[in-house]
Amino acid sequence: MIPVYTREQMEAVLRPSDVIQAVEEGFVAYSRGETVVPPVGELLFENPTGDCHIKYGYRTGDPSFTIKIATGFPENAKKGLLTSNGVMLVFSSQTGELLAILQDEGFLTDIRTAAAGAVAAKLLAPRDVEGIGIIGAGTQGRLQLEYLKEVLPARKAMVWTRSRERAEAFRVDGFEIQVADSCSGLAGRCRLIVTTTASRQWLLGPSDVHRGTHITAVGADGGGKQELHPELFSRAAVRAVDSRKQCAQFGDSSYALQEGRIQIEDLVELGELIDGKKPARENDEQITIADLTGVAIQDIQVAKLALRRLMARKDFVSN
Amino acid sequence: MIPVYTREQMEAVLRPSDVIQAVEEGFVAYSRGETVVPPVGELLFENPTGDCHIKYGYRTGDPSFTIKIATGFPENAKKGLLTSNGVMLVFSSQTGELLAILQDEGFLTDIRTAAAGAVAAKLLAPRDVEGIGIIGAGTQGRLQLEYLKEVLPARKAMVWTRSRERAEAFRVDGFEIQVADSCSGLAGRCRLIVTTTASRQWLLGPSDVHRGTHITAVGADGGGKQELHPELFSRAAVRAVDSRKQCAQFGDSSYALQEGRIQIEDLVELGELIDGKKPARENDEQITIADLTGVAIQDIQVAKLALRRLMARKDFVSN
Numbered sequence: 001m002i003p004v005y006t007r008e009q010m011e012a013v014l015r016p017s018d019v020i021q022a023v024e025e026g027f028v029a030y031s032r033g034e035t036v037v038p039p040v041g042e043l044l045f046e047n048p049t050g051d052c053h054i055k056y057g058y059r060t061g062d063p064s065f066t067i068k069i070a071t072g073f074p075e076n077a078k079k080g081l082l083t084s085n086g087v088m089l090v091f092s093s094q095t096g097e098l099l100a101i102l103q104d105e106g107f108l109t110d111i112r113t114a115a116a117g118a119v120a121a122k123l124l125a126p127r128d129v130e131g132i133g134i135i136g137a138g139t140q141g142r143l144q145l146e147y148l149k150e151v152l153p154a155r156k157a158m159v160w161t162r163s164r165e166r167a168e169a170f171r172v173d174g175f176e177i178q179v180a181d182s183c184s185g186l187a188g189r190c191r192l193i194v195t196t197t198a199s200r201q202w203l204l205g206p207s208d209v210h211r212g213t214h215i216t217a218v219g220a221d222g223g224g225k226q227e228l229h230p231e232l233f234s235r236a237a238v239r240a241v242d243s244r245k246q247c248a249q250f251g252d253s254s255y256a257l258q259e260g261r262i263q264i265e266d267l268v269e270l271g272e273l274i275d276g277k278k279p280a281r282e283n284d285e286q287i288t289i290a291d292l293t294g295v296a297i298q299d300i301q302v303a304k305l306a307l308r309r310l311m312a313r314k315d316f317v318s319n
Numbered sequence: 320m321i322p323v324y325t326r327e328q329m330e331a332v333l334r335p336s337d338v339i340q341a342v343e344e345g346f347v348a349y350s351r352g353e354t355v356v357p358p359v360g361e362l363l364f365e366n367p368t369g370d371c372h373i374k375y376g377y378r379t380g381d382p383s384f385t386i387k388i389a390t391g392f393p394e395n396a397k398k399g400l401l402t403s404n405g406v407m408l409v410f411s412s413q414t415g416e417l418l419a420i421l422q423d424e425g426f427l428t429d430i431r432t433a434a435a436g437a438v439a440a441k442l443l444a445p446r447d448v449e450g451i452g453i454i455g456a457g458t459q460g461r462l463q464l465e466y467l468k469e470v471l472p473a474r475k476a477m478v479w480t481r482s483r484e485r486a487e488a489f490r491v492d493g494f495e496i497q498v499a500d501s502c503s504g505l506a507g508r509c510r511l512i513v514t515t516t517a518s519r520q521w522l523l524g525p526s527d528v529h530r531g532t533h534i535t536a537v538g539a540d541g542g543g544k545q546e547l548h549p550e551l552f553s554r555a556a557v558r559a560v561d562s563r564k565q566c567a568q569f570g571d572s573s574y575a576l577q578e579g580r581i582q583i584e585d586l587v588e589l590g591e592l593i594d595g596k597k598p599a600r601e602n603d604e605q606i607t608i609a610d611l612t613g614v615a616i617q618d619i620q621v622a623k624l625a626l627r628r629l630m631a632r633k634d635f636v637s638n
Contacts (some may be wrong), residue, residue: 002406002422004323041360041373043384045412054360054373054386065362067373069408071415085415087321089388089406093364096371096390096404101322101420153603217379 004101005310008085011107013309016115016150019302023115024274026059026301027242031271034060037296048075050165055296056094064301065093067248068296070109082106088303100307108306112298114143116242117194117216117268120290122151123273123280124214124238125192129154133190135183135204135227136197137161137170140218144194145172152192161184161197195219195227202252206231209287216290223250228289230256238284241267243295251293267291323420324629330426332628335434335469338621342434343593345378345620346561349472350590353379356615374615377412384412385622386449387487387615389428401425405623419626427625431617433462435561435589436513436535439609441470442592442599443533443557444511449456452509454502454523454546456480456489459537464491464514473512479505480516514538514546525550528606535609542569547608549575552585556605557598560586564613570612586610 029035037057044051050073058065070086073310084110088102102108123288129152134238135142135251137159145157160180161167187193187208195203197219205214206229219229233239233256241247244267248257256262268278270290310316334588348354360373369392377384396402405428407421421427448471453460456478464476471611480486480500486498499505506512506527514522515536524535525548536546552575554560560566564588567611575581589609600607629635 001323001325004320004420006320036362038360038362041375043355043357043375043377043382048413050415051414052375052384052386054375054409056360056362056373058362058369065364065371067371069386069410069417071410073415077412079414081414081416085417087408087417091371091388091390092578093369093394094392095398096369096392097400098388098404098406098422101323160438174633183626188354 002098002101004103005316006103007105007107009310009316010102010104010306011179012218013313014111014306016147018305019115020118020147020150022301022305023112023298024119026297027269027271028060028274029271030243030295030297031269034068035297036060048073055299057296057300059297059300062304063092063094064090064099064304066088066090066300068299068303069108080312088299090303090307100302100310102303102306108299108302110139110143111301113140113218113294114147114294116292117144117218118147118300119270120216120292121148121214123270124240124288124290126154126212126214126281126284129192131156131158131190133157133186133193134159135161135186135193135195136219138196140196141170142172144196145175149174154192158186158190164232187213197227198225199227199293200224200230201226202226204228204232206235207283211287212284213288214281214288216292217252220251220291220293221294225250226252226255228246228252230261232260232287232289235287236289238265238281238288240270240273240288240290242270243291244269246293246295247291251291253291273315321417321420323422324635325422326424326426328629328635329421329423329625330516332632333430333625335466337624338430338434339437339466339621340467342617343438343584346438346588346590347593348378348590349614349616350588350594354616355379370616371472374618376619377617378616378619381623382411382413383409383418383623385409385619386409387428387618388621389425391467407618409622409626413468419629421625422620427621429462431621432459432537432611432613432617433466435611435617436537437466437470438464438589438593439535439559439611440467440511440533442589443607443609444471445512445531445533445600445603448511450475450509452476452499452505452512453478454480454505454512454514455538456485457515459515461491462474462544463515464494468493475509477505477509482573495541500601506532516546517544517547519543520545523551524548525554530606531587531603533600533609534606535611536571537611539610540613544569545571545574547571549578549580551606551608553580554606557600557607558586559589559592559607561589561611565586565612565614566610570610578594
C-alpha cells in the first residue's frame with residue numbers, strides 16, 4: 001500500500017530552517033530554467049462557490065515529481081469546515097509509481113509561502129529591523145513571524161487586521177506583539193512589513209511607507225487581489241518577485257505594470273537575487289518589495305523534503 | 320483519515336453491466352455539454368522515457384469531482400513493474416474535501432475503455448455476430464471480450480497479435496478462441512472487430528474489411544498511434560467517436576480528416592447515438608467504425624460508481 005501521511009506527522013518533522021533552504025534552492029532552480037512546471041489546472045464551482053487548482057511538475061534531474069491539488073470553498077466556514085484544503089502526491093519520475101500521499105490539508109502550502117517570506121527578508125530586509133509589521137492576522141500572518149524568526153533577530157511585531165478583536169487575539173510564540181490602529185500607523189513603525197490578506201484593494205499607499213522599508217506581499221495570489229498601491233513599485237529600488245511571468249499576470253506587480261509605472265525588466269526574481277545575478281538591497285534607505293504569488297517549485301521542494309523526513313521516521317505507521 | 324481503496328477491492332465490487340451503464344450515461348452527458356472537463360495536464364520524462372497525464376472534471380450537478388493521474392513508463396517492463404499506473408481522487412464539489420483515494424493502478428481506466436467498447440457494440444454491431452475479432456492480445460483485448468459478453472450473445476472469438484506465442488496464450492472465460500494468421504484473415508471471419516494495440520501504423524486496410532463489419536478501435540489514444548487505414552473511414556456508413564473534438568486531434572479519425580477523406584461533421588458522438596439524435600447502424604451491410612480515444616467523463620463516471628460500491632462494503636477497512 002502507498003503510504004499516506006497526515007498533517008500532524010508533517011508538522012512534527014518539518015523544521016522551518018530546512019523548509020527555507022528547500023524553497024531557496026527551488027527559487028534558484030526556477031530562475032535558472034531548471035524546472036518543468038506546466039500551466040496550472042483549474043476547476044471552478046458555483047453553488048456553493050469554490051475552486052480547485054492543480055499545480056504539478058519537477059526540478060530537472062529529480063527522481064520524483066509532485067502533483068498538488070488545492071481546493072478553496074469560502075462557504076465552508078459557515079459549516080465549521082476548513083475553507084482551504086489540499087493534498088500532494090509524490091510520484092517516481094523513474095517508474096511513474098505513486099510514492100506517497102501527503103494529506104497535508106494545505107499545511108505544506110502555508111509553510112512554503114512563509115518560507116518564501118523568510119527568503120525575501122534574508123535578501124531584502126534592512127539591517128537592524130526592530131519591529132516586524134504583519135497585515136492580516138490569520139494563519140499566514142502567524143507563520144510569517146515564525147519563519148522570520150529563523151532569519152532575523154527581531155522579536156517585536158505589530159499587527160493590523162480589519163477586526164480589532166482578531167488583532168488583539170493574535171499571538172506568536174517568542175514575539176511581543178502590539179496592535180496597530182491602521183496600516184499607515186503600522187508602516188510608520190515597522191521597517192519590515194508582510195501583507196497576508198485576501199484584500200481586493202490596496203492597503204498600503206505611497207505616503208504610508210517610509211524610507212528603508214521592505215515589504216513582502218503574499219496575499220495577491222490570484223486575479224483581482226491587491227495589497228499594495230502601484231506607485232510603491234515606482235518608488236521601490238528593488239521589485240522582487242517569485243516568478244516574473246506569473247507576477248505579470250496577477251499579484252501586486254501586475255497593476256504597476258498595467259499602469260506603466262514599471263516595465264517587466266524592472267522585476268527581478270528571488271532566484272536571481274540568491275544566485276547573485278542581480279543586486280539585492282544596497283543600503284538602509286531604499287524601499288524594496290517582494291511580490292510573492294506562489295509557484296509550484298515551492299510545493300515541489302517542500303513535498304520532497306517532507307517525504308524525506310517522513311520516511312526517515314520508522315515509527316510513523318502509514319496506512 | 321481519507322479512505323484509500325485498492326485495486327483488488329475495486330475488482331471485487333464492480334460489475335461490468337453497471338460500468339457499461341455508467342459510461343453510457345457519461346457519453347450522453349458529454350455530448351449534451353453537461354460536463355466540465357478542462358484540457359488534460361501532461362508531464363513528459365526522458366531517461367527513462369515516461370509520461371504522466373492528469374484528467375479531471377465533473378458532470379454538471381454532481382456532488383463530487385474526480386482527478387485521475389495516469390503514468391506510463393514503457394521501460395518498467397524490463398524491471399518487472401507495470402508499465403502503466405494510476406490513481407484517482409474523488410473530491411466533494413460542495414466542500415472541496417478529498418473523499419477517497421482510488422489506488423486502482425490503472426484498473427478503472429482499463430474497464431472504462433472496455434465499457435466504451437461494449438457501448439459501441441450495442442449501438443453499431445450487426446445482428447447475429449458469430450465471432451468477435453480481437454487484434455492485440457493484452458489486458459484490453461481480454462477486457463473487451465469480457466465486456467462484450469454483457470451485450471452480445473457471441474461466445475466465439477479470434478485473436479491476432481504480433482507474437483504467435485502470446486496469441487496462443489490468450490484466454491478469456493466463456494469464450495472459444497482461435498488464433499488468426501493475419502489481421503486480414505481475422506477480418507475475413509469476424510463481423511465485429513476490436514483493435515487494442517499500441518500500433519503506430521494501420522493494421523486493417525480497406526480491402527481487409529468486409530461488408531457488414533463493425534470495428535471498434537481503442538488503441539490510438541494519443542498522437543502518432545494508428546490502427547485503421549484512413550480509407551476505411553470513407554467507406555464507413557457511421558463513423559462514431561467518443562469525442563469529436565478529441566478524435567479530430569488524434570485517434571484514427573484524425574488521419575482520415577487530415578487526408579480530407581471525411582469532414583468533422585461526418586463524425587458522430589456515441590452520446591448522440593445513445594440519445595437518438597443521430598442514426599446508428601441501419602442494416603447488416605454497412606461498415607461502421609467507433610474510434611475511441613478515451614475521455615475524462617468515462618473516468619469520472621467509473622470513479623463515482625466505484626466509490627458508491629466501495630463505501631457500501633462495510634467490511635472494507637480503509638487505511
